[in-house]
Amino acid sequence: MALRQGDVGEYVRALLASERLGAQVRHHRCLPVREAEYGRCRLPWPQAVEKALRARGLEGGSAALYRHQAEATDLIRSGRSIVVATPTASGKSLIYTLPVLAEFLRDPDARALYLFPLKALAQDQVGAFRALVEAWPEEARPSIALYDGDTSDYARRKIRLRPPAVLVSNPEMLHLGILPHHEQWAPFLAGLSHIVVDEAHVYRGVFGAHMAGVFRRLARLAARYGADPAFVFCTATVGNPGELAAALAGLPAPGTDEEGRRAPVVVDRSGAPRGARHYIFLDPPQSPASAAIDLLKAAVARGLRTIVYCRSRRMTELVSLWAGAVEGPLAGRISAYRAGFLPEERREIEARMASGELLAVISTSALELGIDIGGLDVCILVGYPGTVTATLQRGGRVGRALRESAVVLVAGDDALDQYFLRHPDDFFSRPPELAVVNPDNAAILARHLECAAAEQPLRRGEPWLEGNAAQEALRLLERNGDVLQSADGTQWLASRKRPQRLVDLRGAGRSLAIEDTDGTVIGSIDSFRAWRETHQGAVYLHRGRTYVIEELDVARGRVVARQARVSYFTRTRGSKSTEILEEKARRAVGRGAVCYGRLRITDRVTGYERRSTSGNRLLTIVPLEAPPHIFETEGLWYVFPDACRDRVEEQFLHFMGSIHAVEHAAIGLLPLEVMADRNDFGGISIPMHPQVGHACVFIYDALPGGAGLTREAFSRARDLLAITRDAVSSCPCEDGCPSCVHSPKCGSGNRPISKAGAIALLQDVLSDTDDAEGRLFADTLRISPAADVADDADRQDSVLPAEEKMFPMKHEATDAPAFPVKREADAGSAQQHCGNYVVFDVETRRSAAEVGGWQFAAKMGVSILVAYDSRTQDCISYTQDELPDFFDLLQVADVVVGFNSLRFDCAVLQPFAPYNLAKLRHVDLLRRIQDTLHYRVSLDNVARATLDAPKSADGLQALQWWKEGRLDKIEAYCRDDVLLTQRLYCFGLEHGFVLFRNKAGQRVRVPVNFSGEPSGRFF
Template sequence: MHKPPDINEYIKSLIASPRMGDQVAWHTLTKASPSRCAEPEKPWPDAIRKILAGAGIETLYRHQAEAIDRIRSGRHVMVATPTASGKTMVYNLPVLENVLKNPASKALYLFPLKALAQDQLRTFQEMAARSPELSATAAIYDGDTSDWHRKKIRRNPPSALLTNPEMLHLSLLPHHRSWAALFADLEMVIVDEVHTYRGVMGSHMAQVFRRFLRICRYYGASPTFVFSSATVGNPGELARDLTGLGIETITQSGAPAGRKHIVFMESVRGPAQTAILLLKAALHRGLRTIVYTQSRKMTELIALWAGSRSGAFADKISPYRAGLLPEERREIEARLANGDLLAVISTSALELGIDIGDLDLCLLVGYPGTIVATWQRAGRVGRGGQDSAVILMAGEDALDQYFIRNPEDLITREPEAAVVNPYNPEILRRHLVCAAAELPLKADEPLLGKTPVLKAVAALENEGKLLRSGDGREIYSRRKAPHRDVDLRGSGSRFDIICAQTGKHKGEIDGFRAVRETHPGAVYLHNGKTYLVETLAPDTRTVKIAPAHVDYYTRVRGNKDTEILEVTGERTAWGTHVFCGRLRVTDQVTGYEKWRIHGRKRISIVPLDLPPQTFETEGLWFRIPPDIQRKAEAEYRHFMGGIHAVEHAAIGIFPLLVMTDRNDLGGISTPVHPQVGSAAVFVYDGVPGGAGLSRQAFGKAEELLAATLSVIAECPCEFGCPSCVHSPKCGSGNRPIDKAAAGFILEQIRKRTPEKLASVRPRILSPSEAAAKDRPNARPECEVFDCPGETKPSGSGPNTGAVPFGGNEAVRTTSPRVREKTGAYLPASPALPKGVTPEPGRFGVLDIETRRSAQEVGGWHRADRMGISCVVLYDSAEDRFLEYLQDQVDVLVGHLQQFDRVIGFNIKGFDYKVLTGHSDFNFKTLPTLDILEEVRKRLGYRLSLDHLARVTLGAKKSADGLQALKWWKEGRIRDIIDYCRIDVEVTRDLFLYGRENGYLLFRNKAGNTVRVPVAW
């Protein structure tokens, strides 16, 4: 008779093993817990009873019944219980009951992974099939769905639509009118594995959900939200931050749990080799095993090594990672579920709730990075109530070594908080443009009810990315389809990585990371192949790479600077003070190092000349008191190396407090910070706008200091290593680093009594001081297209822009036409920068008509050859129009030099060029406002003078350039002058209208009358 696999015998043999027993650093056995059951307050209809009976379920767990009662009453619920606690039943049963009551009822399911959707589709369909009277249907709508099926689903949405965040953002919301049948009958929204929506993606999803809710309101829907999550430290807060809704939380599981062995191993040969040996032993005992690694590459390598050494079991092992084809993933999942596979090696892709059956053993190749992920992975084994085991093989990372030395801390520590910054300004701006493209924004709607949102809207209006309607009541997006420029898993624009030889697409990288990871000369890995980066082109957002066989890898070098913009929190930690707030970080990549792969020796340092990256984020910082610095230096300790080591150790241990990865963080240590007035160590969110990570850790500042000191003091190395104070991404190559000095500094802080807070509060720069600092200019995004009413260049000048205008001086003269039109519109928000006041002065408005066309002289670039038929100039001081002919240009130039501002429409691009054919004067020296240039700078495309005049002033030109050329040939100079004078009057009135209102009006492609902000 075949003996069933016994995990207890496996663990006993491991501990007693002469070869590996001494590597077992710690072992414990958790207790089993019984099930706790309950019934919902309202009995189930017969159809639902059949579904439960068909699944062999006699009664529900207590947390399931409690959640269902709240869902049935229309309350939003977060269920945060361990893996295999039956969360699927919590939302599927109410969805099916809704369909039973109303066959038109709809539910939307959101999953972060495609594999989860496939798994849940099978579950839903199996449940629905057990009750024939139910007409519940389900379908997946994602990137693997064919065009034909997508069209069919849109036309006739199923009872349950299963999709993912990207499809919600890119398909459902921008094309909501095609989904009207879904939105109109939407009763429930299920958000599964919601703990994955944290950090940058969480900030994106907070805005996606807010956009989603406004579309629901548009169709009269008010769905009930059900959130499902692994056990996190702040489940209710997370769901509230993501949606802005009131959420009720259920965290106590009623599901049973078997006994679980927890083993920590100090792997002598390295975690991967140890995992292979443990896996071989498990296979020989018939134990169904899952091996979790920290990278795709390691997943493939362990599967390859294990398969080559496992003999008859080689075909019983499979890797599972992102990048596999959908059919490959589903085959692996099915083989695991039916027992055909004995072992799978996976990245975090199998961390979430995909059903892969009952497993016995979980091998963790390195600490997963968070308590939440550790227990999520551990929950993969023992799901059938049998005894199981989890073995952690520690790597050299700081957190791995911390838990090897403090194993009980992992067992007893509360799960980390999942942090979201709902109003990250960089992310918020992108989603506001998307929201306005979906439906015009209105002043009284909930989306605009927060101060950060109003600030972002004002900034976007000022940049011309959002356009306010003529009556001021609605706001439109300048672009029709901005959604594809928003990457939900990144903080900025995406760079395409292209093979220079073949032109094939080799992937993407976040724009924020591109300079550090794909700089010229960097070694880039893709699908196990090595490439060298040839060029990085920020203007086209492309990286070009070429295949290369090299025996080295690259490590970026650089330096950073930080400026404190705002202090939002301050507190005492041990004997010093810690602050949190907004920072401006300047990150300058200065070069890169080449390191030999074998032997890990540095080959060379290559300098780079790249522009600095400057961004605003959130951070926390510890003040290092001057007396501690003096003590360290008096004992001949390397103070800079000490605070640098403190910075690295704090970042390495940071994920102990907040659910994050050290790669999501940045740090700066400085011996003297001018605003702090002493040495300081900064740790900040490594994404523009901040992800809320440092803000969350600020509340645990003393715990962060204690854990940092513990990592340094307990590490057995002498001078520092990757387990304590070395960082793999240090811009200075971990120099200088002094582990002993770091321990001394932290011990001195622990013993010290802090000063009064008022005496150490950092100094915030005044606006004038901040303005004096050099800052790189942001390049605005734009979309060029022709607007209705725009005329193509002909006759009197091309409608092209030139160098941006920077002045704001103007006068308050108002013509009758402007006064008449101004009263018809609500006043706009001031477009001028804060603190800037326009100064009155004398201005002139200029327009020129030519004798010859562009075609006659060889193109617009030869405007100096076109000749002058007439010039009309308006003088605001004299309030009259002056006329000049070609032989009077010198007199005209003298008059232009008297003005505080010369105004025209395309004056820089055309009129001045015409004048250069008749004068040696440098017209660039004149203080000039070019209205066409200002409008194009805001919108990214051109508008004609006639279009702006008709929409803004209700006026129009009396002729055009071609007519003026014809009149010249006929000798009708007076007609040309009269036509030119009207153009000058219209240009003047546009200037005055913009001066009084802060905007001009035009008609966009959708036919809406909207404002373009102006600042003169």
Template structure:
């Protein structure tokens, strides 16, 4: 598509006006001129020549500012837009330092310190894919600069022992991820002493991705790294690259465990940006239970989440976001645009890719191969091939999970489609930034799912486009996260009393508890790990709750991909349908102990949806407050879930074909929850009868989970909930909303702090929905284990009104 403009792309989306009513808002963001700076005088001349050979005549001003701060020895965070060239800001000072130290050793080879201490650089990012992408870019730069004396290598769990040995002995720049640091490098620090002793720069790329429980884990890994580097005599400068976030200096400081005054934040983006058109989009109502006859290729796709169970509302449902995205993506591909479609789950990515291929294949069979899916769980070589293909244009479209949200360098894209609110404004702008990179025009469309928050946002554009982005939230003091990292630190090197400040104010109490339970031993010189097994195995940074389950084809032994342990019961149970690049497989057996699911290739015309039962038990109450007779609590709960069986549903019409029982063990999650209780007097005041009560509580629970992400930096999938007319631990009608992470992630705590504002927003979202009895846009949940039954929208409104009256009083 030559010289494509945002107006051309918008016309494709609107189908010449036939779909105009689906666009709830269109915003044109103006182009931005770039502002150049000068190459710093200290910059290595060969590297500058290399950048110029790659087309970078001069750096942008923000790149110069960040590079200078790092050069001056200050921890630095660069928080600018996608495609603004953040990598130059950290590679220029880091590689210059490597070459300077090597030159000093060459000029004065007799000095012991120059022989032993080169300038080491450690690059950390959230994913292996991003590290591989950075390695390729770094090698291109060094080749263009004709620099042969900088040794660069990627090292992670896939790296062979021979390669690791060479990297430990020779590499100047090591690219890896926090997981490798936690499981391998830090526990074996004696082997990595050369790198640790010479460590001058540590780069943290895409550091806004380190949030929630994962962020807390990474923060503690970095404290362990700082502690060991200091033991080897190094004091590295940390350079962080982030998407635009609120208060990046405070987030970076919390990640590193330093005072915010020690971090310099660079936020003024001087890179050019093309004109961008942002469209907020709501799929149409369906005329009945059948396909949307108004669309050129109608289909009803299953909802985004593998745990999803669509309800049976009396009101007309809207077309699913996945079906709508497949239509829009097909139109863009047919018109020659290069596009990404971001989806909320692996299943949705596969569904959108498969359906889009069918659509474009009907127009031109040669276009079938131009559309593929991209998601986590693919093997590394598959992902690399897809990345190359979308870069060189041999692929026109990828339907992807947020695996492509982070900084893999894919530029020159015309359009980005986003199926459902991605959870935060930071993620939204990161995904949107893939469109129109390098100063070209771009189109972004956010397509609403039937979800209270999505519906609210596409009708309130100011909440998406005008509100500031969120700060990155995580809690390194979470005892469920802190305890295993203190054990890992003690195993690496006994923890001394004067080091406790590094691990935060809760460290002393957690160490005392670990000592009481015999996990650690206290000596005069510190706390020691005395067990044979590695302490690093006590925790998993990704919070997956165990090793991922490998999906293996029975007949060939081929590994198709992986699924995290927590989701395996619902997605890889015997009889489940697993989709890989459009091909369907049926699970024969799930061997949980061996972390393997065996599957057989079969063409089927149905999907599978798990049914499960959840119970919640109160462990302790941390805080409470009263709104008259209504009580609010914050504390620890045990959430026990068990997959009981699954439905087979015909595709695409979702007609139920049958149900099958399963015998799988329960899983228990200890986490943080907020809950509120309502006595009989308030129920009577609200006019909620005993018969209507379960539906009222259930509807209020669903809607409140849907709205909390507007107030806390989280996503609906970071939360869970339960409502019951009489809970054994409270003795009253109760609604629980809990963090879906071990120990909690701070989201329930935020809900407790903002209780009245949260419930008022929930009440308003339900009242504003035009449906009569409740729909996915207000009280139905895409992840309900009870098939969205019972739900009573009217009773939920009366209940929330009564509760809020007491809050105001």
């Protein structure tokens, strides 16, 4: 097949005239040419900047800037944080680079940080920056450096010692390479004037919640070194750019400036030109992949540079299978590109595309961002990308420099695809969706507070700690021992030195490597998706090759895949259940109600289906034993009155199938309201929920902790039901299909399902347009607490003696110590709290080495045992022969107290005891401290820090005294240890914590539970 040069207009005309494909076109619209609109900057630019603009090709200098560029640069130079939300190829890079250059000319110590979500974007920007200042004298040029995972150790040291004017990096390097080592970056952070965040619309969901924490950590460290940088966010056109930027940066929402903190300014009126762009909606009767291949063939035959976007890795690989079989002049000129490829594979493809060697690339969303891959002519979307924003962003990759271009949407069976085929005007008139980020995601916020505490102690009164979510996260961190209070209670310090290494910014879990049977790494997957996509027996596609998964080893972080040719694909099956932990809001919807709140989801993978690749025929179902995935999240739930159910069943319609169909259809259409993919949501249909007492349809954020998506959707809950009713009713299918009520990810195989029942239920619920009946129903609705919520509260009370002891942020800050450190322990209060107690310590006759190891403690013998009896408030000494009297004492004690007594002392004593020591109520102070810290500390450390009283000797010295016959020395030493333990026990009971010195030498609090049940028995 010889290549010939064609143009986009001819390609579109041929498509519309095609006997086969033309009949599949449901809508064609050509957006006209848009001329450029220029603006004039109010602030004059330095001559060096004007020179750089002219050298770039802008003969008019700053007068040739587009309107939005002029407006944005003026705002940045005035010190404001901004968010620029304009289409692809509208010149956003000049918006942040020109003010950075002007600031550098004014202050040579000024520094800027450019952050890009992909390495390729960063590499493009380094080249563009250098080209812009190339005309400046070499000695006057601001330096720029790329700091990413590929930067050599030598280059990294050089960058830290002499930081460039502009540091170009990515979120991971900021998180792992800069913030944890901020002392080495002090000159850079001290001069930081601008933080540029490109492609900010990708910072949502898991990634967005993580980045909100990273930006807050960066801002507080910059403040430590005296800097107050402005944020410059650049994003695709989204419905709420100001709210997105404010949530990410921790700034006030637009229109709500606070004292000392100003909201970001939104610049969203683009002045950039655009060539004529054709939009074609295609509804193929065959597979969308087959139609896409036909369109791609026609485009590349005309020499048109083409990008094909697929919604999934699987679809990308199916189209790539055809591309790999192409022969003739096109051989090797078409390639796949997606996440999961190795970095070197992706760099090679980007370079070949930019150079023109590749004529077409087949991608998932990985090439949605502004990577420089040269001018493109045709964009083929295999399936609606999920949002108007993503469609415009992907379509914006073609037709730059006023070239005519075409965007072809090949619709699939998905509900949104079919919705826009039937309502094309809605697509072009619909405003971009809202980009939602949840900076208060409990799980993610806690991780970044821990990281922040490791970088610089958190202080009472910090703005970041003011919200309820941060306070709750800090309480959780304290309870788990991840952060510890300073001795005076005014700071929180991380117990781990580098907790950043345990935080994956782009996933909810750890990453697993996918390996071929020869050990070659062919991809990666996060643990959150591993059981659904790479379970044993799953079919996995990579670069046109088919693999069957042989082993999933989560513990070792790897998946083993064997290359094989199979005629089937796999899909998991499972079950889910939900508990309502907290209801936060409620409103009427027609005759029913909708609630919003916090949920606990239990998701189980029970097996997988094998389905034929031809015809989608079910071949078999294979059971799987996978651990349940349990997480807390946010969600909304529709509640349907019994009367609605009765009316549906009176029509002989299947009610469970009805609500199941409503769930699927509503989730499929929810991305019309918020920027999300249907995979960002989960759903459960329950005909009688035990906590509610009525039928419920739950829709929840699939991200642990919640992403804020259903929170945003709650305000549009009635509109969602109305859209769902209309979409299901207008679908031409008879009994339900993927275009209306079937879900591709349904764990029960879309059974039972009732399209007619869904229509009847929605029409019945929404028939009362003024919601009067629903308001009465909502007012009388009662939701019972989750079965174990009360138990959780009881357990928390046992762990936290008093809220103010664990979290004194609620009190005014004071310079005075939060407790009298050297006060003598109150033995009476301890006895009142726990009844009679005995504190004891054992010294042995033989060492571990002499008996063959610590596991043989029973052979060590007893030289002296000293016990403190709270009834007499005095100590009693026992030799080995006198131990029966000690065991009698233990039997009348309510609590037995020791330090490392479970692991050591009781093991030494058990051979002499007439009963099982494990049955005693035992408080081992070391075990209780270790429960919080997750590592062991010495009695000497804790006693010095808490009581300012050191141990008088050690165990090795006591063994030497035994050999010398100095029982008096052993007794005195053992008595001192017992009294130290007794005082620590009383101190912990009274205050809810003890102190120790961490590895950095700081005195910190460790929360302890000396009064509750032990966390585990010994033996």
